[in-house]
Amino acid sequence: MPPVLGPYEGESLIGAEQPVIGGHAEFWDAGVVVIEPDEPQGKDVIISCAVHGDETAPIEMVRDMLHDIFAGTLQVKQRTLFLIANPAAIVNGTRFVDINMNRLFSGAHHKGTTPEHQRAEKLEQYVTRFYKQKQRFHYDLHTAIRDSAHEKFAVYPFTHGAPYKKEQLTFLAQSGIDTILLNQAPTTTFSYYSVRAHNADAFTVELGKVRPFGENDMTRFATADAMFRKLISTNELELPAFNGARHHVYDVCRTIDRTQQNFRLNFPDDVANFTEFEQGYLLATDGDTEYRVEQAGERIIFPNADVAIGQRALLTVVPVPIDKLELV
Ligand SMILES: [Zn+2]
Missing domain, CATH: 2.40.50.630 (OB fold (Dihydrolipoamide Acetyltransferase, E2P))
Structure with missing residues (x-):
């Protein structure tokens, strides 16, 4: 990983810009990379990983996307913010250092002073700084600690009564995520923060069981990886029509x-x-x-x-x- 993605500033790129095909990259902080296309196509997309530091597969997915963007083999056409949420926990090889970061959003970070509280507050600030256009998306990528009868599933945060979106359900199903868990109350998760504070379509996405770095069978994540790449690199997704029979809802x-x-x-x-x-x-x-x-x-x-x-x-x-x- 480039040093900017790690927890230490060192001789870092923080604050720097770097050209990429069709636009430029901005490095806002450790693990905070914005891709600004010269001609943005209307969507603001956030892809976050490592809210839990030992959930390695999404980190490897994001790393590979960034690698391909900087190598010039993946052209980003939608404004995209990549967040590696908790670099200190990655280095530590643990879910978190002091406290579970996915309980610290929507203001809960004010209840403490650990590095995770501080980082959650900063992540909220970066999200706020990033969202500019009307179409806002946030996929917060996780892997589960244990096996699952439904390997991949997404948590649909509390909508406060707003209807659920067929297009999002279809996008998730096309990503291999056909199981949806509905949250019926506000939470302090990262995805709910983006829903509530920024009116984004946001989801906590569980992609399968966690393995150590380098031991993930990335073919099991290929469908999701391909759809997220398509989301940021095409003008329109051209999704198939909604088909209720595809989805398991809980x-x-x-x-x-x-x-x-x-x-x-x-x-x-x-x-x-x-x-x-x-x-x-x-x-x-x-x-x-x-x-x-x-x-x-x-x-x-x-x-x-x-x-x-x-x-x-x-x-x-x-x-x-x-x-x-x-x-x-
Ligand atoms: Zn997680």
């Missing part, structure tokens, strides 16, 4: 927080995301509180018994027929 049913030291998940560590349990099954105990499966079809997602007290340890989701959604 609603968040319950959020289970760890509130006690004595918190336990009642299933093995390697249970896949979107695994279904029968009604009545004991999912977790939090001190004296028992959490059991309440609804038929209820599935678990993002289990993590080791979170700090007060943080989310588990979500449950239920399938929703796509014709129940308001779509536009």
